[in-house]
Amino acid sequence: xxxxxxxxRFKKGFWKxxxxxxxxxxxxxHGEGNWTVVSKKTGLMRGxxxxxxxxKNYLRPNIKRGMMSEDEKDLIIRLHKLLGNRWSLxxxxxxxxxxxxxxxxxxxxxxxxxxxxQITHLDHINHRSHQTHQNEPQFSQHQDLQTxxxxxxxxxxxxxxxxSWVQDFNVTLxxxxxxxxxxxxFQNYEAFMTPILDNLVLFDPFGTTSDExxxxxxxxx
DNA sequence: AATGGAGGCAACCGCACAGCG
DNA sequence: ACGCTGTGCGGTTGCCTCCAT
Numbered sequence: 392x393x394x395x396x397x398x399x400r401f402k403k404g405f406w407k408x409x410x411x412x413x414x415x416x417x418x419x420x421h422g423e424g425n426w427t428v429v430s431k432k433t434g435l436m437r438g439x440x441x442x443x444x445x446x447k448n449y450l451r452p453n454i455k456r457g458m459m460s461e462d463e464k465d466l467i468i469r470l471h472k473l474l475g476n477r478w479s480l481x482x483x484x485x486x487x488x489x490x491x492x493x494x495x496x497x498x499x500x501x502x503x504x505x506x507x508x509q510i511t512h513l514d515h516i517n518h519r520s521h522q523t524h525q526n527e528p529q530f531s532q533h534q535d536l537q538t539x540x541x542x543x544x545x546x547x548x549x550x551x552x553x554x555s556w557v558q559d560f561n562v563t564l565x566x567x568x569x570x571x572x573x574x575x576x577f578q579n580y581e582a583f584m585t586p587i588l589d590n591l592v593l594f595d596p597f598g599t600t601s602d603e604x605x606x607x608x609x610x611x612x
Numbered sequence: 613a614a615t616g617g618a619g620g621c622a623a624c625c626g627c628a629c630a631g632c633g
Numbered sequence: 634a635c636g637c638t639g640t641g642c643g644g645t646t647g648c649c650t651c652c653a654t
Contacts (some may be wrong), residue, residue, distance in 0.1 A: 405622070405648080427639070442624070443640075479642060491622080494643075499620055 401430075401438040406445055414442060415450045448489045455487025459496055467493060468501055477552055 417433050423446065426439035435442065448454075459467070463485055470481045478490035478497075485493065 401626075425639080438624095439639075440625090441623075447641095448622080476643065490642075495621055 401441065402436045402442075405436075406449075410437070411445070414445060418446055418450070442492060444491075448491045453487055454489065456492075459488075459500075462500065463488070471497060471501070484500060 413433050413435060414429070414437075416431060421429075426443040429442050430437055430439045433442070437445075466485060467481060468483060474480050476494075478494040482488050482490040482493045
């Protein structure tokens with residue numbers, strides 16, 4: 392094509408130590424952001440996204456690498472129960488860990504472990520719910536929040552939500568909460584749940600009971 | 613020693629969204 | 634209102650290593 396500027400061909404694949412050094416020095420000198428400029432000025436022949444990712448996941452200061460501690464593993468499992476595949480949120484609660492690292496770790500290590508536990512626990516839940524909630528839609532902790540089928544707002548408010556996921560997080564619901572309309576009867580489910588989840592994420596892993604208050608106030612007011 | 617499969621992980625891809633002109 | 638650019642995010646790919654045969 393005449394007069395059309397040819398797009399630069401970027402390198403792909405693994406980063407070499409030299410490339411890392413160049414990027415590191417550049418970002419430390421000029422600061423983060425504007426990755427298109429970084430890509431051009433460094434002469435690395437890497438795309439802006441590639442530079443950003445490399446910095447964010449590998450070169451940034453305070454990146455913690457290596458084995459996950461038992462505490463971290465436990466936290467990831469608990470947060471994943473709450474948040475689903477929201478890796479950036481989960482990683483945000485793990486100092487020094489990146490979303491990519493958490494995601495990889497989940498997919499390779501914890502996913503299997505969690506699904507193994509899930510099978511055992513689901514048997515228990517299925518048994519119980521069969522006895523008590525026949526023909527009712529279920530929202531268990533074992534469904535990802537993202538993929539769980541959320542009941543739409545309809546005139547029928549008689550649906551009872553399986554609150555077992557809440558019980559697992561030491562959150563006490565009001566004794567008569569079964570009489571309340573389901574907390575999940577919201578069109579904008581995400582917007583409604585996010586602040587609640589955030590509070591749970593903040594407090595629950597550290598064993599406080601603040602979440603109890605928050606849940607009550609937020610949902611049942 | 614050769615090889616093939618599985619697991620782990622870094623990096624890429626595609627999409628969504630926000631900010632700006 | 635619209636298009637462009639930059640950034641963030643989750644899903645996926647593909648390379649490398651290890652281990653069993």
